[in-house]
Amino acid sequence: MQAAAETAPSADATVYAAEVHARLRSAWMRVLRRRAPAVARAVESGAERWDETAYAEHLQAATIWFHLQQIMDENLAIREARQAERSGAARDVPGSFARALADADPDARREMRRLLAEAKLSVGPTITAHPTEAKRVSVMEIHRRIYRHLVQFESRRWSPQEETRLEQRLEMEIDLLWLTGELRMERPSLAAEIDWGLQFYRTSLIAAVPRLYERYRSAVEAEFGAGFPGTACLKFHSWIGGDRDGNPNVTAEVTRMALERSRDMMRGVYVAALDEIVQRLSLSDRLVPVPPAERAALERIVTRRADDPAACAQRNPNELFRQAAAAIAQAVAAGRYAHVADFIADLETLDRGLQAIDAGLLADLLVRPLIWQVNVFGFRAHTLDIRQNSEVVTRTLRDLWQATGEAPEPLSPAWSARLRAELGKPDLPYVNRERLGPEAAELMALLELMREIRSGADPQAIGPFILSMTRSADDLLAVYLLARYAGFGAERLPLKVVPLFETIEDLRAAPAVLRDVLEVPVAARSLRDGSGQIEIMLGYSDSNKDGGFVCSTWSLDRAQRAITRALARSGLKPVFFHGRGGSVSRGGAPTERAIAAQPRGTLNGALRLTEQGEVVTARYANTGTAAAQLELLASSVLRHSAQPAFEAVDPEAEDVMETLSSLSQTRYQTLLQHPAFLDYFNQASPVNELALLRIGSRPARRFGAQSLSDLRAIPWVFAWSQNRHMISSWYGFGSAVEDFCTVRGERGTAQLRKLFDRMPLFRLIVDEVEKSLVLARLDIAEDYAALVDDRAGAEAIFSRVGAEHGRSSKAIEMLTGQGIGVRFPNFLTRVARNDGTLRAAHAAQIGLLGALRADPAQDRRIRLMQTMNCISAGLGWTG
Numbered sequence: 001m002q003a004a005a006e007t008a009p010s011a012d013a014t015v016y017a018a019e020v021h022a023r024l025r026s027a028w029m030r031v032l033r034r035r036a037p038a039v040a041r042a043v044e045s046g047a048e049r050w051d052e053t054a055y056a057e058h059l060q061a062a063t064i065w066f067h068l069q070q071i072m073d074e075n076l077a078i079r080e081a082r083q084a085e086r087s088g089a090a091r092d093v094p095g096s097f098a099r100a101l102a103d104a105d106p107d108a109r110r111e112m113r114r115l116l117a118e119a120k121l122s123v124g125p126t127i128t129a130h131p132t133e134a135k136r137v138s139v140m141e142i143h144r145r146i147y148r149h150l151v152q153f154e155s156r157r158w159s160p161q162e163e164t165r166l167e168q169r170l171e172m173e174i175d176l177l178w179l180t181g182e183l184r185m186e187r188p189s190l191a192a193e194i195d196w197g198l199q200f201y202r203t204s205l206i207a208a209v210p211r212l213y214e215r216y217r218s219a220v221e222a223e224f225g226a227g228f229p230g231t232a233c234l235k236f237h238s239w240i241g242g243d244r245d246g247n248p249n250v251t252a253e254v255t256r257m258a259l260e261r262s263r264d265m266m267r268g269v270y271v272a273a274l275d276e277i278v279q280r281l282s283l284s285d286r287l288v289p290v291p292p293a294e295r296a297a298l299e300r301i302v303t304r305r306a307d308d309p310a311a312c313a314q315r316n317p318n319e320l321f322r323q324a325a326a327a328i329a330q331a332v333a334a335g336r337y338a339h340v341a342d343f344i345a346d347l348e349t350l351d352r353g354l355q356a357i358d359a360g361l362l363a364d365l366l367v368r369p370l371i372w373q374v375n376v377f378g379f380r381a382h383t384l385d386i387r388q389n390s391e392v393v394t395r396t397l398r399d400l401w402q403a404t405g406e407a408p409e410p411l412s413p414a415w416s417a418r419l420r421a422e423l424g425k426p427d428l429p430y431v432n433r434e435r436l437g438p439e440a441a442e443l444m445a446l447l448e449l450m451r452e453i454r455s456g457a458d459p460q461a462i463g464p465f466i467l468s469m470t471r472s473a474d475d476l477l478a479v480y481l482l483a484r485y486a487g488f489g490a491e492r493l494p495l496k497v498v499p500l501f502e503t504i505e506d507l508r509a510a511p512a513v514l515r516d517v518l519e520v521p522v523a524a525r526s527l528r529d530g531s532g533q534i535e536i537m538l539g540y541s542d543s544n545k546d547g548g549f550v551c552s553t554w555s556l557d558r559a560q561r562a563i564t565r566a567l568a569r570s571g572l573k574p575v576f577f578h579g580r581g582g583s584v585s586r587g588g589a590p591t592e593r594a595i596a597a598q599p600r601g602t603l604n605g606a607l608r609l610t611e612q613g614e615v616v617t618a619r620y621a622n623t624g625t626a627a628a629q630l631e632l633l634a635s636s637v638l639r640h641s642a643q644p645a646f647e648a649v650d651p652e653a654e655d656v657m658e659t660l661s662s663l664s665q666t667r668y669q670t671l672l673q674h675p676a677f678l679d680y681f682n683q684a685s686p687v688n689e690l691a692l693l694r695i696g697s698r699p700a701r702r703f704g705a706q707s708l709s710d711l712r713a714i715p716w717v718f719a720w721s722q723n724r725h726m727i728s729s730w731y732g733f734g735s736a737v738e739d740f741c742t743v744r745g746e747r748g749t750a751q752l753r754k755l756f757d758r759m760p761l762f763r764l765i766v767d768e769v770e771k772s773l774v775l776a777r778l779d780i781a782e783d784y785a786a787l788v789d790d791r792a793g794a795e796a797i798f799s800r801v802g803a804e805h806g807r808s809s810k811a812i813e814m815l816t817g818q819g820i821g822v823r824f825p826n827f828l829t830r831v832a833r834n835d836g837t838l839r840a841a842h843a844a845q846i847g848l849l850g851a852l853r854a855d856p857a858q859d860r861r862i863r864l865m866q867t868m869n870c871i872s873a874g875l876g877w878t879g
Contacts, residue, residue: 013080020075020150024068027171032061035178050840052847059844059866062837064177066873069833070618071143075150078624095592095632097219100639108642109223115605115641116220116230123634124608126237126385126577127197127616137196138180140617144203146173147622190241190249194258197240198265200620201381206269208626209234209376210369215631231375234630236382237463237608238262243387244446245468252445255384259453259461262381267332269377270343273370274329280366281321283359290320294353298324301346305331324350338457340378347371378460385463386450387500390475392443393467397478399440400485403431411474419477423522426490447486447495454494463496466537466577470499471506473516480523493526498577502539504547504665507559510536511566518570528572535608536563537577545716547661548668548732549772553765554661560602577608591629593767595636597760605641607633614876653759656740656751663739664732671731671800676793683788684781684797685719686849689864721775722871723784724842725801729772733765734807737814749814756815767823770812774821774831775875778802780842787849838874841867 032040036057042050043061050058085093091102104112115121149170158166212234220228241258244250290298298320306312306327316322328346337343347367354363394410401407401418408414422428433441453462465479479497488495501510514534518524527534538559543552563574576598595607611619619629671677682688720728741748755762781801788794809820821828845867852860 010080010083012083013076016079017072017076020072020153023153023167023170024072024150024174027167027174028061028065028068030171031175031178035175036061046836048836048840050844052844055844055848055863056866059841059863059870060178062841063866063870063873064174065837066834066870067139067143067177068146068174070873070876071147071150073830074618074622074625075147078622078628079154081628091219095628095635097216097631097635097638098222100635101219101223104639104642107644108639111642112638113224115638116224117228119231119233120605121230121634121638121641122233122235122575122606123630123637124235124237124577124606125630125633126239126608126610127200127382128239128243128610128612137192137199139177140199140621141203142173142177142180143617144621146170149173151624190254191257194241194261197238197616198262198381200616200626201236201265201377202269204620204623204626205236206373206377207623208620208630209373211623211627212630212634213369213372215627216634234376234634236376237385238382239385239387239610242384242463245387245389251442252449255386255446256449258384259380262384263379263461266377266379266381267335270370270374271329271333273373274325274332277366277370278322278325278329281319281325281362283319283321283357283362285318285320288357288359290353291356294349294356295320297349298353301349302327305336305346307334321350321353324353337379340374340458343379344371344374347374379458380461383460383463385466386446387466387468388443388446390467390469390471390478392439393475393478393482396436396440396443397482399437400431400444400482403435404429411472416474419474419481420520423477423481423484423520428484431485443482444486447483447488450495451483451486451488459494464498464535465495466498466500468500468502468539469506470501470513471509473513473520475499476513476517477520477523480526490522491525493522495526496529496535497527498535498537500537500539500579501559502542502546502579504543504551504555507538507543507555510559511562514563515566518572524570532571533573533575533604533606534567535575535577537579537608539579541579541714541717544728547665549664549729549769550733550736550765551661551665551668553761554657557597557599557657557761561599564599564602573604574602575604575606575608576602577610579610591632592636593760593764595633595640597764598640600640600643603637603641605637607637614872618876652751653755653762656755657759657762659740660736663736666732667735667804668732671727671797671804674793674797674800676790676797679790680785680788680794680797681719684784684794685723685725686845686864686868687715687719689849689852690715690718690868718872721875722845722868724775724777724780725784726772726776727801727804730769730776730808731801731804733769734804734809734811737811738807752815766812766815769808770816770820771824771827773805773809773812774824774828776805777839778805780839783842783846787846787853834874838871841870841874845871 029040029043032043036054038051038054039057039061042058081093085096091098093099101109101112149166152166153163213231216231220230238258241250241255301324302312302320303309304327306323307330309327312323312327312330316326324346328343328350331337331346332343347370351363351367351371354360354367397419398407398410408418433444436444447465450462450465453459465483467475467479470476476497476499480493480495483493483495484490499510499513501507501513514536517527529535538556540552540556543555546552547555560574560576567574595603618625620626717728720726737752740752744751756766757763778801782798785794785798812820816823821831845864848860848864848867851857852864
């Protein structure tokens with residue numbers, strides 16, 4: 001059996017962690033004694049229940065402490081990585097480029113060299129509009145300052161008086177947390193959501209990129225020699241302001257606003273960086289003559305870019321480098337760079353000039369970091385993706401056809417025939433937009449905006465049209481036809497349409513859907529990029545809600561391999577876009593291991609994935625953490641892409657996984673189809689009260705219905721985590737293993753253990769189920785079940801949950817040979833440290849739910865919102 005999945009921290013790290021914990025706890029307690037003395041006394045006495053009259057203060061104190069612990073964990077992780085590098089080398093740091101290159105065998109190293117030399121490494125984190133971040137921006141800013149205070153304490157150079165002042169500043173920030181409203185009392189506007197997303201660029205991501213590139217350059221030059229031509233390929237995307245799936249508030253004007261705000265932000269960032277460069281470049285031409293070629297190039301920059309070239313030269317006489325940098329800054333501020341390539345070319349000229357006068361350090365430390373940033377962020381910060389639901393697309397095409405006559409029944413043979421016929425026509429009839437309904441007119445306005453941006457100076461500012469709930473070729477073809485009506489042309493549309501396959505059924509149908517689309521010439525020409533790649537998005541959240549964790553995970557793996565084979569027959573390769581969330585139920589897992597578990601031959605050096613809500617905060621709130629996460633992401637993609645493209649199919653493993661998937665889905669669906677299940681879900685969880693927690697601009701349901709199928713995956717997971725059932729991340733696993741072993745006997749047990757030892761995907765499933773079982777608390781869950789009116793129905797559902805929990809725990813112990821959670825001591829410690837406080841928060845929530853449902857008093861609503869926020873903070877996610 002393999003070793004434990006976690007390693008113990010070093011002795012130094014343990015000592016340092018105790019110091020940080022004591023420092024934060026002491027400062028937090030001082031604030032409590034001043035602001036909430038009764039709460040402070042309860043904490044000191046270890047009280048397990050809270051006085052109902054002081055719920056608000058208890059919940060506020062607990063939420064702050066949970067967040068302080070998360071900040072502490074982040075600080076400890078980054079410090080441990082620095083310590084590892086300080087005591088050894090970069091190749092000793094897990095998740096680093098150097099480590100990936102050092103661990104590679106000769107064949108893998110050659111493949112890495114090829115991927116990097118040909119710039120085939122492409123990693124695309126996508127900041128999404130999923131509303132899983134409950135913290136306000138003001139609170140997040142305080143958290144960042146607390147993190148920086150902890151970093152300052154790492155230095156041992158402070159005098160006693162200076163250290164006292166640092167302690168006071170730390171206490172001041174915690175006090176400010178107490179005085180700052182934690183909850184949003186109003187649902188955030190889309191403008192606020194856009195600013196929330198951009199804030200990560202301002203505070204960490206832009207500064208993190210040079211660190212990433214420096215570590216990349218150091219690693220590849222140490223491995224392949226100085227001047228190695230490859231570059232770390234990083235491209236950010238965002239859905240904030242572009243995702244309108246079920247959110248009618250996102251309009252074409254909102255999308256335009258998002259584009260403008262990100263552009264204005266980046267111009268401001270570059271002007272500030274250039275102003276700093278101007279201040280530093282006080283090089284005198286009289287002391288260091290500039291070679292003629294470089295001088296002429298720099299003078300051309302001043303002539304072409306400055307507001308007033310003569311005044312620019314007079315203001316900085318005999319300082320040509322300063323003149324050129326000032327001219328570049330003025331051109332950026334005035335928006336005179338039509339293309340980002342021209343901006344980069346001028347910065348490269350500045351860089352070459354400094355190198356020519358042997359000022360390489362100035363070039364490397366001042367100019368080169370800005371060049372890297374401009375290469376990654378351009379004038380846009382990110383590419384703004386567009387997402388819309390296939391049902392909206394279908395309704396829009398129906399309205400458009402009805403505006404010119406009769407429309408066939410949607411998705412009927414007549415519909416499909418007309419769709420293909422019109423796509424093949426060189427010209428389409430004019431449609432008066434005033435005859436369209438509001439929904440159709442809005443989608444057509446969006447497509448016209450996309451055409452405008454795609455044909456403008458920065459076509460990369462707008463990304464693909466991601467079609468959620470893609471179920472047929474007609475869904476995708478309809479987007480292309482609507483784009484043609486919006487003026488995109490007829491031969492090859494400069495619009496990338498990305499199918500999003502979400503449910504289990506849709507994942508299974510994906511290869512056939514793609515084959516059907518590729519039979520339509522205009523779609524085939526438009527789908528593929530210049531290198532013969534097609535982007536395809538996979539939905540983790542809805543497939544989990546549809547089939548359960550085991551079935552979803554296996555279906556996603558199988559779909560990737562099937563899609564890869566199907567496209568290969570047409571000489572194409574997929575680029576998979578993984579719609580992961582933070583929790584296990586929504587695809588969340590340790591980055592490196594999740595990537596390593598992907599099927600071989602499906603990465604090819606390129607990966608896109610969503611970074612959602614509180615995951616964005618956890619990974620990208622601070623520069624050091626952001627740089628480490630980006631390096632881990634890129635190095636993991638590089639490492640896995642260098643493996644042999646295809647591995648021999650193991651029929652036994654396929655058979656075992658297919659059987660487990662089917663068995664687990666059957667047990668999961670049996671629970672969901674129980675007559676009492678829907679009432680149990682609604683009453684034994686705060687899912688209906690979720691609307692009180694103002695964590696996003698969009699509704700919890702796509703189209704306003706009250707069915708499970710219409711419920712978004714985020715509130716589905718949110719509800720099961722708040723009531724500690726956690727069924728979305730483990731239910732069905734135990735029954736699948738038990739039934740499998742019952743039928744196959746000892747041979748079945750041996751097959752499962754072999755799979756656990758040898759198959760990364762199955763091991764990942766086992767690991768994540770085990771951690772989810774640790775988080776589930778059936779005694780707490782039972783208290784929520786008591787809220788259900790139908791007692792017989794509640795007992796029927798809860799007894800099934802309890803029995804399945806027992807079977808799943810037994811299955812884990814059989815496979816690992818250890819008790820639940822033993823392999824994850826660090827995880828167990830983190831869970832245990834919050835257990836008592838979380839139990840008190842759950843007790844408060846259960847009491848408030850019952851009282852609020854009987855009498856919806858306003859003060860209870862606010863306190864219930866606090867319980868949701870507190871429990872989310874204690875668990876580390878909302879959904």
